[in-house]
Amino acid sequence: SLTQRLSKVLGGLTGGGRLTEKAVDEALEEVRAALLEADVHFRVVRDLIARVREQAVGQEIVKSVSAGQMLVKVFSDELVGMMSSEGEPFTFAGGRPTVVLMAGLQGSGKTTTTAKLAHWLRTEHRRKPLLVAADIQRPAAVDQLKILGEQIDVPVFHVPGEPPEVLAELALAEAKRTGRDTVLVDTAGRLHIDAELMAELSRVRERVTPDTTFLVCDAMTGQDAVRSAEAFQQTLPLDGVILTKLDGDTRGGAALSVRHVTGAPVAFVGVGEKIEDLQRFHADRLVSRILG
Amino acid sequence: LLGSDTLDDATLDQMEELLYTADLGPAAADLMDALRKARAAGEVTEPAQVEPFLRDQIVDMLGDDVADTPVGSGPRVVLVVGVNGSGKTTTIAKLAQLLKREGRSVMLAACDTFRAAAVEQLGVWADRLEVRIVKRETGADPSGLAFDAADAAQREDIDVLLVDTAGRLHTATNLMAELVKIGRVISKRIPGAPHEVLLVLDGTTGQNAIAQAREFKQAVAVTGLVVTKLDGTAKGGAVVSIRRQLDLPVRFIGLGEGADDLERFAPAAFVEALFD
């Protein structure tokens, strides 16, 4: 664990002493390595280490706690502060259907997560969701969402031959007509450097003015997380991030980088392939995982 | 690439950032050590020498080309595995396209009988590429299907059988056991098969790729890697550590979502792209 690694480096400095600059630098090298192993972005690590270094040098070591434990607590507090958020993930519109837009890179878990969210909204908020199959590019993507919709008894809207922005607009009209109060739009995975597809996402947004836009991000993403998240944010102001596949053993450092660069809080985490495998995000849990 | 005209620490810092942000991980630390030693020894004295030096080091780390397992008579069986969403199904379509272009007969086995519309997805590709597919409804036993596909490929004198499997995290013990069973069942029908086990890695994945490679190799004797989504901005540097630690070579890289978007791995080109 990081605390053990730091205790080794700090030679068991305990209560009564103060952290010297040399001791802090050696310990910070250890933390830097741990954070990079955890896929936190290189620059985010550099800035974080600099901030903590300022706080740590000269700190008096509390009697009951080792220097290593104290330093881990400083980092933990700093990271939890970075990842926490106050708001609720959904803002429900009054008098018209709420629109939720899902976006992200290929294979990140959007389609599965869209269905999970529909199920969540029905069970936790007693909403009447309508799923929109607006990925017309991937083979059998529409089938995939339709099958998931059937599993959770939620209608899925799709009209063959229409582009995604038209599908979203038609779905909104359908929702109003049939009394569905939340419209969840699944979109095709796309690269943030694909100008055409990013423009398509903009068009979808313009047509239906989403109340909530989620970036669906794979928890095992490495250093590229910053680049892609930043680019998505520039096209589509993000309200939240959903971190998927956290049921694996990836440390999830990408989440820190994404929050840092977009400002969007992680709202939910995906912890499996089943419909129920969606949980509210807890900053302290992810932080202890990142710190290892 | 390097702004200064002296090989100073600032220049080295820039290089360090490039290496780490390419997901080179532990290899980045070793490369920086080698670079600092070379600078101290006077082997690398100007910024212009840094990139060629590092490129050589990384190409060395990627190792020599490894020959494919030879197949006697009968179909070559390729088992395609990896975590969820990495690009397995699409990679199989691309492999089928490539093999067809090389004049080989191809058969697909839709052994992801778990995920919604997985069978349908591979079915669309089979139709588009006009290749034989052995499939069954979602929920069928994947091992039974694998056996039947191997049997059909043998009897129909197919050159290459590509077996798609469900995405699974390497930490899911029961799913990894299922994968072992699929491999074993295939070998029962065709001794020596699967001749290739390709682990499909998402090019945007960070250090977890190493853990994935370790666990999948341990379970089903992975013979090579496919790194997908390198048409994005991710560099896929984790494969360097995977080669060093597990001796697994990269076979192909995925550069898009179409059937033609697959290339055989070329170390020099890959390393050059790291520095773009």
Ligand SMILES: Nc1nc2c(ncn2[C@@H]2O[C@H](COP(=O)(O)OP(=O)(O)OP(=O)(O)O)[C@@H](O)[C@H]2O)c(=O)[nH]1
């Ligand atoms: N283990 C695990 N698997 C997940 C999770 N979320 C999604 N998946 C799986 O990840 C794979 C990709 O999920 P999809 O929902 O198809 O991803 P997508 O973003 O819609 O993919 P594209 O539409 O092709 O961009 C599937 O195998 C899902 O079952 C999760 O939280 N945990």
Ligand SMILES: Nc1nc2c(ncn2[C@@H]2O[C@H](COP(=O)(O)OP(=O)(O)OP(=O)(O)O)[C@@H](O)[C@H]2O)c(=O)[nH]1
């Ligand atoms: N840009 C890009 N997208 C890719 C590449 N390879 C696959 N994809 C996309 O990634 C997404 C997931 O691909 P799949 O082939 O369904 O992945 P999979 O591993 O079979 O997924 P599961 O079976 O759900 O585990 C799809 O949207 C693909 O089009 C690639 O090389 N480049």
Ligand SMILES: [Mg+2]
């Ligand atoms: Mg999808």
Ligand SMILES: [Mg+2]
């Ligand atoms: Mg698949």
